[in-house]
Amino acid sequence: MTKMASEMTALKIPVQAEVHYRMDVSFRFNVTPFIARQNVNVYLLSQVGNLLSAGEPVLLLGEQPYWKVPVFCAYPEFKRREKVAELAVDMNSGAILLDHSDPSSPQEIEQRAEAAHHSITASPTG
Numbered sequence: 001m002t003k004m005a006s007e008m009t010a011l012k013i014p015v016q017a018e019v020h021y022r023m024d025v026s027f028r029f030n031v032t033p034f035i036a037r038q039n040v041n042v043y044l045l046s047q048v049g050n051l052l053s054a055g056e057p058v059l060l061l062g063e064q065p066y067w068k069v070p071v072f073c074a075y076p077e078f079k080r081r082e083k084v085a086e087l088a089v090d091m092n093s094g095a096i097l098l099d100h101s102d103p104s105s106p107q108e109i110e111q112r113a114e115a116a117h118h119s120i121t122a123s124p125t126g
Helices: 033-047 106-122
Strands: 004-006 052-054 058-061 066-075 080-090 096-102
Touching: 033 052, 033 066, 033 080, 033 096, 066 096, 066 106, 080 106
Parallel strands: 004 058
Antiparallel strands: 052 066, 058 066, 066 080, 080 096
């Protein structure tokens, strides 16, 4: 079963308020979680570097549903893996949606990976 997520801004709700929430969304899965993850891995290898890999995609529902895929950087010398980004993948085409991603460029992903590496090497436990 796929985990589904929907992001909403916080509402002002009084204590013990009774809330009924219903959501009806229809769309076709042209891109499965497996394909979304593959597309992110190909993008990372071609645009950023070889120590990065995609994690498990999460479905975000909204006007334009898309997959949010965590990006991890491996640091084999420290036997660690750190999350450095989240890339969005279009549900219809499988394209990487940089405008919905964090960060929104390959250079920023590389900078975050380098910052994580510096943080690990500066740590006494490394």
